[in-house]
Amino acid sequence: MVNGYQATSLKEALKILAKESVTPYSGGTDLMIDPEEHATFLFLARISEMKNIIEDTEYLRIGAACTFTEIIENELVPEILKEAAAQIAAPAIRNLATIGGNICNGSAKGDSALILFATDAKLRLVSSRGERVLPIAEFYLGRKKTALKSDELLVEILIDRINLSNYYYKKVGARDALAISRVSFAAILNVADGKIVNCMTAFGAVSDIIIRRPDIDAMLVGKTTKEAKVVKKEYIAAYDQAIIPIKGRISAEYRKAVCMNLLRDFLESNGI
Amino acid sequence: MMINFILNGQKVVSTAKANERLLDILRTEFACTGVKCGCKEGECGACSVIIDGKLVNSCMVAMGYVESCTVMTIEGYRKTERFAVLDTSYASVSAVQCGFCTPGMVLASECILAKNPNPTEAEIREGISGNLCRCTGYNAIVQAISIAAKEGKGLW
Structure with missing residues (x-):
């Protein structure tokens, strides 16, 4: 085909990527909004190595070319990711759009990327030279800028097999369907033997990069709910400093107010 | 090529x-x-x-x-029996006004029913959530799909 390659294996795709000037095309739903006239696409939808959702002893491994419909329908996927995926766009977009594309698009508004930040997911990047595994927070370098090299593909997303069932997720959009996040927030809080063992929060659509501050969340770890209440003010103040929203279609003040409200609601819903 | x-x-x-x-x-x-x-x-x-x-x-x-x-x-779908059921159900409740959204809406209806022959109202609304209609206000379309589910028993 002219201006395109249809790859059927990862090896074949990486070979083309190393030699030719091509744009990896997974679901296409971001690319086709404004396609470059002379772009040559490398179609990834038939690469089986990028379509699996499997568990091993350490991780849940989600193939980067899995569509959001496939993610919603898969029983291994944690509810927090399913809930976020189900709120993306509408069924016809979710049938095409992939989790890998959502990440590689490099936007802080990516609704699945938010969940991957909150869960400290890792990305398996593969090229014909070899492969590396990068924490998602290191993958994002700025607005629409990622650490992906021109000969690399995001092949899999690795999520630690920790308990993700006690989660909080809110997407604030202008309407239910086909809405871009104005602010989004995801958090996980686990308590064992009366003490908080993890607190993981992430704020999306606020800044150029999704905000994830494990150093601030650490203030609550190791504490009982009662002890957490004592440092609550300090914790909220730390986020108040850390969150510097940018003005987009909506004001920075609005974004900030919503972030802080969601953070408080998350704490309150956990008795803090 | x-x-x-x-x-x-x-x-x-x-x-x-x-x-x-x-x-x-x-x-x-x-x-x-x-x-x-x-x-x-x-x-x-x-x-x-x-x-x-x-x-x-x-x-x-x-x-x-x-x-x-x-x-x-829609050109291929309109030759099917399922289309005939949707055609009648859409017409019966005036679920078509200007018609511009209708081909997409009918194909969305097909996908709703193919996945679930007895969808709830919420499932129907979710299924057409990516199809905008400026005329009908959606209620007639939702009704049409639920009529098709009843009338088209066995087809989906």
């Missing part, structure tokens, strides 16, 4: 480039003008088609993606 796929049950070959939009090629090369162009950014659903059994916005699909796929547009 051609792109081969099945369009409405027929094997076809397109001379289009792999980076062209399926929407444009369906309308120009294959004269499937029932596939409407509303927004070209995946926001309105007027260009909905069914690829390998799944509803997609054809404006968001590059031609290279459809190589070896099965594509159904």
Whole structure:
């Protein structure tokens, strides 16, 4: 085909990527909004190595070319990711759009990327030279800028097999369907033997990069709910400093107010 | 160097480039003008088609993606028994006004019923949530789909 390659294996795709000037095309739903006239696409939808959702002893491994419909329908996927995926766009977009594309698009508004930040997911990047595994927070370098090299593909997303069932997720959009996040927030809080063992929060659509501050969340770890209440003010103040929203279609003040409200609601819903 | 796929049950070959939009090629090369162009950014659903059994916005699909796929547009779907049921149910409650969203809406209806022959109202609304209609206010469309589910027993 002219201006395109249809790859059927990862090896074949990486070979083309190393030699030719091509744009990896997974679901296409971001690319086709404004396609470059002379772009040559490398179609990834038939690469089986990028379509699996499997568990091993350490991780849940989600193939980067899995569509959001496939993610919603898969029983291994944690509810927090399913809930976020189900709120993306509408069924016809979710049938095409992939989790890998959502990440590689490099936007802080990516609704699945938010969940991957909150869960400290890792990305398996593969090229014909070899492969590396990068924490998602290191993958994002700025607005629409990622650490992906021109000969690399995001092949899999690795999520630690920790308990993700006690989660909080809110997407604030202008309407239910086909809405871009104005602010989004995801958090996980686990308590064992009366003490908080993890607190993981992430704020999306606020800044150029999704905000994830494990150093601030650490203030609550190791504490009982009662002890957490004592440092609550300090914790909220730390986020108040850390969150510097940018003005987009909506004001920075609005974004900030919503972030802080969601953070408080998350704490309150956990008795803090 | 051609792109081969099945369009409405027929094997076809397109001379289009792999980076062209399926929407444009369906309308120009294959004269499937029932596939409407509303927004070209995946926001309105007027260009909905069914690829390998799944509803997609054809404006968001590059031609290279459809190589070896099965594509159904309203032109093919209207020859089916299921369409006849939807046609009658849509007409019975005046679920069509200007008609611009209708081809996409009918294909979305098909995908709702193919997945679940007895959808709840919430499932119907979710299923058409990517198909915008400026005329009807949606209630008549939701009703039409639920009538089709009853009248078309056994077809889905």
